[in-house]
Amino acid sequence: MKHIVIIGNGISGVTAARHIRKLSDHKITIISGETDYFFSRTALMYVYMGHMKFEHTQPYENWFWEKNNINLKQGFVKTVDTNSKTLHFNDGDTLNYDSLIIATGSKPNKFGWPGQDLKGVMGMYHKQDLENLELHAPNNKVCKHAVIVGGGLIGIELAEMLNSRNIPVTFLVREPSFWDGVLPDGESNMINRHIKNHHIDLRLSTNLKEIISDEHGRVKSVIIEETGEEIACDVVGLTAGVAPNIDFLKGSPIELGRGVKVNRLLETNIEDVYAIGDCAEQHEAIGQRRPIEAVWYTGRMMGETVAQTICGNKTPYKPGHWFNSAKFLDIEYQTYGWVFSTQNKPDYEQHFHWKHDDDTKCITVAFNKDTNVFLGINTFGIRMRHEHFDKWLTENRDVDYVMKHLAEANFDPEFYKRYEEDILATYTNQLKLA
Amino acid sequence: MSNKLNDSMSLAKPEANNLSSKQKIAVVIGIIGLFIMGLAIFNTNFPNKTLFLSLSIGAIVVGTILFANDAYLTKLEGIKNDGVWFKSISSRGMLGWVTGVFLTGFYIVLYFYPQYLGQSANGEPNTGLISLFDPLSNILSGNPASQWFVYGTLYTVAILVFGYKFMLKYRHNRYEQLRTASVMFFQLGFAFLIPEFMSRLNTSPDYNLPYYDLKSMWPLNYYLFDSWSINGLLSSGSLGLLMLLFGIVSIFVVSPILTYKYGKRWYCSWVCGCGGLAETAGDSFRQLSSKKLSAWKLERWLIHTVLVFSVLMTTAVIYTYLGSDPNKFWLTRGAFVLSVGILLTVVFAVIMIFKRKELGKDARYGAIGYFVVIAALFIMHYTGASDKIFFIKASSLRSAYGLYIGSIFSGVIGTGFYPILGNRVWCRFGCPMAAVLGFQQRMFSKFRITTNGGQCISCGNCSTYCEMGIDVRAYAQKGENIVRSSCVGCGVCSAVCPRGVLKLENDTMEGRINSNEILLGNDVDLMDLINKK
Ligand SMILES: Cc1cc2nc3c(=O)[nH]c(=O)nc-3n(C[C@H](O)[C@H](O)[C@H](O)COP(=O)(O)OP(=O)(O)OC[C@H]3O[C@@H](n4cnc5c(N)ncnc54)[C@H](O)[C@@H]3O)c2cc1C
Ligand code: SF4
Ligand code: SF4
Numbered sequence: 001m002k003h004i005v006i007i008g009n010g011i012s013g014v015t016a017a018r019h020i021r022k023l024s025d026h027k028i029t030i031i032s033g034e035t036d037y038f039f040s041r042t043a044l045m046y047v048y049m050g051h052m053k054f055e056h057t058q059p060y061e062n063w064f065w066e067k068n069n070i071n072l073k074q075g076f077v078k079t080v081d082t083n084s085k086t087l088h089f090n091d092g093d094t095l096n097y098d099s100l101i102i103a104t105g106s107k108p109n110k111f112g113w114p115g116q117d118l119k120g121v122m123g124m125y126h127k128q129d130l131e132n133l134e135l136h137a138p139n140n141k142v143c144k145h146a147v148i149v150g151g152g153l154i155g156i157e158l159a160e161m162l163n164s165r166n167i168p169v170t171f172l173v174r175e176p177s178f179w180d181g182v183l184p185d186g187e188s189n190m191i192n193r194h195i196k197n198h199h200i201d202l203r204l205s206t207n208l209k210e211i212i213s214d215e216h217g218r219v220k221s222v223i224i225e226e227t228g229e230e231i232a233c234d235v236v237g238l239t240a241g242v243a244p245n246i247d248f249l250k251g252s253p254i255e256l257g258r259g260v261k262v263n264r265l266l267e268t269n270i271e272d273v274y275a276i277g278d279c280a281e282q283h284e285a286i287g288q289r290r291p292i293e294a295v296w297y298t299g300r301m302m303g304e305t306v307a308q309t310i311c312g313n314k315t316p317y318k319p320g321h322w323f324n325s326a327k328f329l330d331i332e333y334q335t336y337g338w339v340f341s342t343q344n345k346p347d348y349e350q351h352f353h354w355k356h357d358d359d360t361k362c363i364t365v366a367f368n369k370d371t372n373v374f375l376g377i378n379t380f381g382i383r384m385r386h387e388h389f390d391k392w393l394t395e396n397r398d399v400d401y402v403m404k405h406l407a408e409a410n411f412d413p414e415f416y417k418r419y420e421e422d423i424l425a426t427y428t429n430q431l432k433l434a
Numbered sequence: 435m436s437n438k439l440n441d442s443m444s445l446a447k448p449e450a451n452n453l454s455s456k457q458k459i460a461v462v463i464g465i466i467g468l469f470i471m472g473l474a475i476f477n478t479n480f481p482n483k484t485l486f487l488s489l490s491i492g493a494i495v496v497g498t499i500l501f502a503n504d505a506y507l508t509k510l511e512g513i514k515n516d517g518v519w520f521k522s523i524s525s526r527g528m529l530g531w532v533t534g535v536f537l538t539g540f541y542i543v544l545y546f547y548p549q550y551l552g553q554s555a556n557g558e559p560n561t562g563l564i565s566l567f568d569p570l571s572n573i574l575s576g577n578p579a580s581q582w583f584v585y586g587t588l589y590t591v592a593i594l595v596f597g598y599k600f601m602l603k604y605r606h607n608r609y610e611q612l613r614t615a616s617v618m619f620f621q622l623g624f625a626f627l628i629p630e631f632m633s634r635l636n637t638s639p640d641y642n643l644p645y646y647d648l649k650s651m652w653p654l655n656y657y658l659f660d661s662w663s664i665n666g667l668l669s670s671g672s673l674g675l676l677m678l679l680f681g682i683v684s685i686f687v688v689s690p691i692l693t694y695k696y697g698k699r700w701y702c703s704w705v706c707g708c709g710g711l712a713e714t715a716g717d718s719f720r721q722l723s724s725k726k727l728s729a730w731k732l733e734r735w736l737i738h739t740v741l742v743f744s745v746l747m748t749t750a751v752i753y754t755y756l757g758s759d760p761n762k763f764w765l766t767r768g769a770f771v772l773s774v775g776i777l778l779t780v781v782f783a784v785i786m787i788f789k790r791k792e793l794g795k796d797a798r799y800g801a802i803g804y805f806v807v808i809a810a811l812f813i814m815h816y817t818g819a820s821d822k823i824f825f826i827k828a829s830s831l832r833s834a835y836g837l838y839i840g841s842i843f844s845g846v847i848g849t850g851f852y853p854i855l856g857n858r859v860w861c862r863f864g865c866p867m868a869a870v871l872g873f874q875q876r877m878f879s880k881f882r883i884t885t886n887g888g889q890c891i892s893c894g895n896c897s898t899y900c901e902m903g904i905d906v907r908a909y910a911q912k913g914e915n916i917v918r919s920s921c922v923g924c925g926v927c928s929a930v931c932p933r934g935v936l937k938l939e940n941d942t943m944e945g946r947i948n949s950n951e952i953l954l955g956n957d958v959d960l961m962d963l964i965n966k967k
Contacts, residue, residue: 011892040891040892040893040894042891042892042893043891043892043893043894043895046893046894046895049515049516049517050515050516050517050518050519050520050521051513051515051516051518051519051895051898051930052519052894052895052898053519056894056897056898057893057894058894059892059894059907059908059911061726061727164516164517197510198510296891296892297888297889297891297953297955301955301956301957304956304960304964305957305960308960308963315960316957317957318956318957318959318960319955319956319957320954320955320956320957321955323887323888323889323955325889325891325933325934326933327932327933329510329512330510330511330512330513330606332932332933332934334889334933334934360511383886383934383937384934385886385887386886386887386888386889386954386955387886387887387954390887390954390955411886411934411937412937413607413608413609413925413928413929413937413938414609414937414938414939415608415609415612416607416608416609417608
């Protein structure tokens with residue numbers, strides 16, 4: 001019986017623990033400096049918005065851990081001594097391990113803006129950030145105006161959160177259109193309009209220059225780089241992406257890049273030390289995926305995989321076809337396969353775009369213009385089935401086939417209006433024109 | 435019920451100053467409507483009852499509609515759950531408790547002390563609140579109002595106005611809109627108007643129809659087989675006979691077919707009045723249901739106990755009835771008990787033969803339940819030479835059921851506790867009809883909630899808003915379909931899911947229950963390896 005210690009009780013660490021428990025009777029300890037129990041980070045926004053209480057974000061009841069013989073330890077790991085296989089905690093405590101899994105997730109990026117550590121300036125990642133936001137922005141009397149810096153998925157969530165409490169928001173986005181490094185232009189533009197329809201003051205192509213303090217060390221306003229405009233505000237949300245949360249490993253012999261370097265078996269350069277989830281960085285990117293994948297399901301999959309390896313069944317991490325989802329205010333977004341943004345797409349990638357007149361639904365289908373092979377789909381406001389696209393991608397279907405069978409992949413609730421006919425008609429029309 | 439109208443308007447928000455000015459006006463209008471009823475309770479004698487009743491109900495309706503319009507139509511379409519857990523009314527705060535106590539009190543007065551509402555005895559004219567409703571009752575049935583008429587009217591008004599509110603709240607979701615329109619229709623037509631018209635027929639000596647809500651099926655309307663009910667139907671010519679037949683056909687033919695095709699939702703969230711109230715007036719409380727595993731265990735014990743009780747009670751009632759005049763019916767007591775026994779045995783045998791595996795550990799409880807009922811039937815027949823069963827009169831069994839289950843459980847706790855335990859307490863823990871339909875849904879139905887591959891982010895919205903307390907997330911995050919006997923198919927889990935993971939579907943029975951260890955999106959080899967085990 002080995003003692004397996006996991007740093008981080010997020011989705012990756014917890015999944016690893018659950019699967020190791022299924023496969024073995026090793027002693028398992030999960031460490032977290034954040035919360036006593038596993039919770040779903042993706043649901044933090046709903047707590048602030050009053051859709052859920054914090055306890056609802058916990059996927060397992062509190063008795064689950066003891067029943068499954070998984071030890072939980074609250075504490076913050078300060079250093080790792082890989083020679084003696086010992087963890088040293090902030091409070092002086094130590095813990096020995098036989099195998100170590102690093103699953104410490106991410107932390108919000110801060111790019112050295114003047115004033116970025118003032119009171120009222122915050123990221124949105126940990127539970128503590130949420131508590132901080134609750135303190136500085138409980139309502140629109142305490143927080144009369146908020147500024148969000150960085151137009152990604154967390155930025156728009158934060159905008160929605162503040163909006164739900166009627167706090168006016170100015171949303172600074174560096175790019176000329178929202179998330180246009182990822183989304184094709186048609187979609188990105190539609191989301192721009194949707195954000196404005198929610199009365200959020202979206203400022204595109206706009207950078208933060210500095211954050212100004214009042215006499216108590218609290219944020220008072222921000223200055224815009226391009227125009228020099230000063231915007232008074234009580235809260236500044238920094239949501240310009242995340243980076244692996246691995247500062248505590250600096251000085252240890254574990255090889256670090258931007259994240260903890262791992263091979264396909266999720267092993268680091270040190271024996272018996274593994275890394276999974278947001279903080280792991282592949283030596284070489286897998287397919288078109290990024291070396292660091294900071295999404296929920298990849299953390300889960302790495303947890304499943306590393307559990308196999310640790311329990312004696314060496315298994316490389318081999319994610320299937322790319323997929324993901326998000327929600328932009330009221331518009332749901334799903335993606336299957338690869339659809340690159342207008343600026344980043346490779347030469348062979350061609351797009352078919354359809355948008356509904358109500359400006360809340362659209363799809364983009366990517367295909368190889370030389371071979372006609374279907375590459376991927378982005379869908380907004382229409383739910384589609386993962387299973388079907390996964391199959392079509394595996395079968396290397398051509399785009400005509402996918403367009404003709406699109407109706408089969410519909411996943412909207414019953415009685416919803418269907419758009420496949422209209423989509424197919426538009427598609428055939430465009431083909432004729434081309 | 436009357437005060438439900440009030441709740442989600444005025445009292446609803448401790449942060450009342452957050453209400454827009456239009457909403458404040460709407461609240462005042464609604465309160466005026468309730469105030470008129472309040473005055474009536476304290477025996478204000480209104481000069482023109484028709485006018486004041488119309489004013490009262492009209493004000494409540496207009497107030498709620500204005501309020502809902504301003505709350506939802508001023509915003510873009512989408513999920514409207516902002517602040518649910520901050521509002522006192524919807525998060526078991528002060529207002530929630532006050533409302534709960536008030537509603538419970540209302541039910542106690544309604545069931546046990548109707549005289550305080552002005553219900554007259556011995557044919558004297560009504561007073562108080564009930565007399566305010568006399569004009570409406572006279573128009574519909576030709577009789578003065580009763581406490582049940584007042585209750586029925588308020589109940590129907592609540593379903594209609596809160597149904598309207600719910601439809602606005604979900605105006606992007608046609609499933610929600612259609613099923614709400616459906617419960618509004620069935621409540622107004624089947625539960626409210628038709629029975630009133632039927633009692634108008636009774637003025638003719640040819641008819642002696644009992645109150646009969648045609649959409650309400652045994653065992654929900656446990657009184658269908660009471661002697662007064664059967665006698666009434668049988669003495670009302672072919673119409674009465676037709677209705678009795680309809681009742682029996684619904685139970686044995688219509689319901690099994692529809693439940694097979696669509697799951698129990700066809701009834702619980704498209705037709706039923708209890709479900710109708712829960713889905714409309716109770717919508718603000720759906721998140722209060724307990725998702726704990728322990729609550730699920732309690733649910734299964736309670737609801738099946740109620741079912742067994744109701745089967746025995748009904749059998750006993752019919753049994754005694756048959757005995758009352760041996761020459762009147764072709765069906766004898768012995769034949770009746772035998773056929774009930776055979777029916778139960780066939781159901782039991784089919785399940786044990788075809789579904790043994792799916793039942794797992796529950797099979798033991800099923801078997802125990804079955805043998806208890808059979809033994810009870812046996813004892814009933816051999817000890818019940820008179821009208822006594824287990825030395826208890828069938829009629830006492832019937833009135834105990836009516837009191838504890840029909841009144842206290844379904845009304846006082848079921849609705850009175852909406853703001854504390856959630857809006858489907860009765861449907862989840864007490865309704866014998868839900869137990870029957872749920873059992874079929876679990877065993878022989880095409881209905882399931884499909885999960886969308888690996889898209890779930892375990893956020894918990896679905897579980898939080900499941901009024902039946904199903905931990906939907908526990909299935910979704912494993913990529914497992916949700917096939918649960920308690921699911922009423924309200925569709926709200928699917929609506930609130932921010933990642934498009936859930937879809938209510940009717941498809942083949944094959945592969946309906948799929949348990950996965952890991953989900954789609956993974957490496958195919960690993961999926962095969964782990965899911966094979
Ligand atoms: C607001 C928000 C919304 C998101 N929405 C989505 C979404 O919709 N879809 C999606 O796919 N992804 C989403 N993500 C990303 C997703 O949540 C992450 O990819 C995922 O949580 C990463 O899981 P993890 O287990 O790798 O790390 P984490 O969940 O970050 O867990 C790591 C844990 O380790 C702890 N820890 C770190 N260092 C130490 C230490 N030295 N000692 C002790 N404990 C330590 C941390 O405090 C933390 O509790 C979202 C993220 C955020 C912040
Ligand atoms: S599982 Fe979904 S559809 Fe079924 S009762 Fe719960 S919320 Fe409604
Ligand atoms: S199914 Fe949807 S609502 Fe439920 S936990 Fe998963 S993502 Fe959240």
